[in-house]
Amino acid sequence: MADSVPEEDGISSPTFQDLDLSPEYRTGDQPLESFYIPVLQRASSYDRAAGYFDSKSLQYAAQGIAGLITNGGTMRLLTAPRLQSADIEALTDATTEPEELEILGDSLSKVLFEDEYAEYLRTDRCRCLAWMITEGLLDVRIAYMPDADDCNPFQHYHEKIGIVSDHAGNQVAFTGSINETGAAWTANYESFDVFRSWCGGEEARVQRKADAFERLWNNHDPKVTVRRLPDAVREGFEEVSPETVDGKPALDMFFSEEGEGPSPTVREQDERELWTHQQDAIEWWRDHDYTGIFAMATGAGKTLTALRAARLQADIRLTIITVPSKVLLDQWRDEIEAVFGPETRIQECSGRTNWRESILQLVDPYRVGTLQSVHNLPRTVLLTTIHTAASDPFRKAVQYIPPDNLQIIIDEVHNAGAPTFQKALEIDAGRRIGLSATPDRQWDEEGTEAIYEYFGGHEPFSFTTSDAIENGYLTPYEYHPLICELTAQEYEKYAELSAEINTLAARVHSDEDVPRRVLDQYEKLLRDRAHIKKTAKLKPAEFGRFLESSHPTPAIVFCEDTEQLEDLEAELGNRDLSYGVYISNREDEQADAMYRFENGLIDYLLAIKCLDEGIDVPDAPTAAIIASSRNEREFIQRRGRVLRQSESKERAVIYDMFVLPGPNAPKDDDQARRLIEQELDRAKVLMRAAENRDAVEQQLAEELDTYGSGYRYLAYV
Template structure:
């Protein structure tokens, strides 16, 4: 099997593999897990042998900031089964804990150090969840005894496998086999992966009528977590070197708000300390929110708990750094990758607030942790003042994340340049209602040129190849059939749409235009190239051939490396950064003078965030230039134009219009767009 590449497509996976010809650990689990960002596994009994088998190579997954979900079966007596069947949560937890206790004891002695340590750390860091499956009466006397799994990579590729009578160490010595489906290889494989994924998700979410699923008792998870070697986490996290934040206050300088920031804070207080700040990227949303928080704390005599929720972990440090400006108390990082003991820390923080030991405490958590049951229960137990600051608040509108938006947050600030959720009216309405609507708006046109850099916008028209157009049409036909059928799940329709979109994002002619742009720039500096995982290797090769000193900025780089890259880019040590989604939210790249957008979605949130990265002010920067590639079926379309070809352009042209509207060369850019509209009769 190939060992290069970062996605599954670089691997040569057979349709069926067996223990006679394949080393499952070295040739299957580790190559896949080292490229995975998620791993779902369902199999057998909760035993040390099962855990050892399920955890083969799992530290590789953790190194990618990946997550795992396991479904297994407890060994139940008839008496245990009857007790669980009654459905009393406390009794069920007691039975399951007693059933698993001996296995927990055995973990310390029966598992090899590497496996035990990796599993224990991942549970402690919140990267691994385990659920227990118990068949209902319709399968009376039976067990959950399936063996299957699904891997996911950063590019959305999926690999599913199924087989092996026993998932254990003995199975590696037996003649055993897996059948393997890779969803990018064809329709049959994709259907196989869909089937395994849907039944796993049904089991995990309790939707299978013949199997009940139970969350592993908290005490069991804590017991496993205690088996870790505290000095040897087997994977890196951005916060490995952070100490427990100090509790002392720091004196800050006199703070002066810009006029619009002052207006935003005043509007929030006038609205009973609730509302959304809809402010263009780069105008200081974080700073404005912290000013409001600082004044809120000063005005309250009683204890206040301040909760700041960020979408991605590296934004926690940016918030903490800006808090120092205000002299605010150092925050506690309460999420798994930063603090394995976040639950006990949260418990202490809440107790101190409830007992009045502290006048206020500030915690920073992630959107995901905010919505977890333990976090919600602790915050809900506070009768006094609790303030929530939701960063990039659009992310909190999903069905799962909005569980964290509790009614007992007595004050609320939501921050986003784009609070609306793309294709999710229900989520958007929930956010607007919860945060009391937008109390202050500061648009891009308001901010240019005083607070954001003026920019020129250059739309680049990219024509599809004949093969790409034919493939796009074929995927459109499949999508239309699936969308019109009552028997096809929404998830399958969504994946077909994503597959079609990938054809557009990966259009081959983009590379030709990239090379032309680089030559036209003539020794570019402070250039940002937005790309995707499938494009990045070719893009870097072209930059090398054009003599441009560059570095990639992706999920693979750790926090310290990213900091060094941004500093080097700012100082001119790198002519260019080649970035993927990790620059979409919250990362400041003010030195950027040119940006080439090679990969965009129709999601306004994404392209508005990307534009904001480019328009931040920097010394010696009087303007920015954005080159935006849009894919068209033909430069000169025929008389008969299909609906799918027109639909391809509609969303793209909406983005073009949005970008052109505030550009210095507005009329020139709009002329390019209008000519396409006319040709395609849109």
């Protein structure tokens, strides 16, 4: 048989006989590069039977069929679907072909067009497969075994054979362990035998494989049922079929620069199973044109959800991830590598790196490169702080990237609404994800509006702490207020400041222009009054009584300022209790304190604000919130630090310093009532999802009864 075929212009077309094919291939022989791709580059038809099928296998099958497209060849793919048990039972019970096709169509449509893998069909090489199906160049049939028995009710068609033909009539057959998946061709340990029709003694083996495939394809094997691809699935492929140039798909990334086939690169994937609400969040994000905020409870998996969403089509996009502080950079880096793969290029852009020297080299391909050149690059992430993301040098570096080539994740997105950081919201990314348990900026409507507008203008995807506890994703908890009263001098000062605030309030909230000095004075009065509650003189003593009570450890203690922290250190020292300090101005102690806390060497970890946002802390069951903040975001985040599930705890406990006016406050005093209402605002949020809510309401009602008629009823949620 001739080893080449003359074409009309007199140039010979290469055939299989040009290749030095081995009779056997194993993983160490690099079968993708040495066998699969070169054979298919010369092929005119390809018949493939493989036991495993999903949309990922279609993606990887596409790596070898560029030659078929170039040659105008055809492919027949016979495969077993990965169906759920209920689907297979329904197929077994089906009595007519239409019922079987409906079951197959529903199941395959769910796999191919409704879950994460659907993204591959929209932008990757699978679109070429969709085009081949639409053009009649690829025919897919589904094989399953209807005769299940009681011992093995879910048997699978699991054969793996391939028959490839060239224009000269040569045929190559192969059979062995290898499936039509990327892992099979590049990662697993596999082996298969090869038979060549032009080699003596092998032609009959090739023919037997071809005959076996034909029997299966035409549904003539009594043990296997073969069905055509259901119309619903075929129509789904047609919807994602790409535009063409000169009758061929216009997807540069399908071919290498030389037109000799696709890149064999296979990226490692994080396959942690997502919780239902995480899957729902990603689907919601898609439905909202790939923009939106995930308002998910601390500990409910916001980070993984965002990265798994961003991983979709990340091969053709530069990803920017901003975090609120440098402390979180390393934590995010670990997650990025786990989800995006260890080969991902991560450029940290912060004060501890020389990012300005290297960022343009990373960014330029996404600004001016072809789809092919971008797709062949490692996935690229710019990991930065919100401070850097809002800076002029960073924004200029990413300024001219087309939006379709850029996506952004902003962690603790409420920070981006601050006037200092709103310039980060000028980054024109086509895909946008904001993360925060509490995205609204308290007392800052303009900042909140700016955030919402940037992320699509719609309400966030919400998954509350109560939702997470109810669904078993967070630890149940108890809430216990620690009652602390103001001294006579403190309440007198509190009432005095309140009177001054009330005098200015009407002017500040009027429609008239208010001088800046008046606004500054008003804001200072508010801060000074809040400071009285946050740093009440009796708090250290009350903390001491807490230390002497029965409570689980280790415990995180949230303080207001350094002075208060030192007072609490004294209480711990007086009782010879072990503790560490984790605050920004004592960075030399941070790592050591966290290490000792993680390893059970200390029982208490004192912090001011460093542990508020996103820091993963050990399996601490207890939080003591000494700073009586009205900032809802702040105390919700502090609660979240101890709600993460752990084998070492069945429930968490939140202790909260609850400030009351004290015995010197006049009965039914308006200022006292407002102070109580402000404290109750926080307590009601924290007790709403607590297991002991009813008991806490009763406790607070009794405490408030001494302040005047009707006060006790304020305690009830």
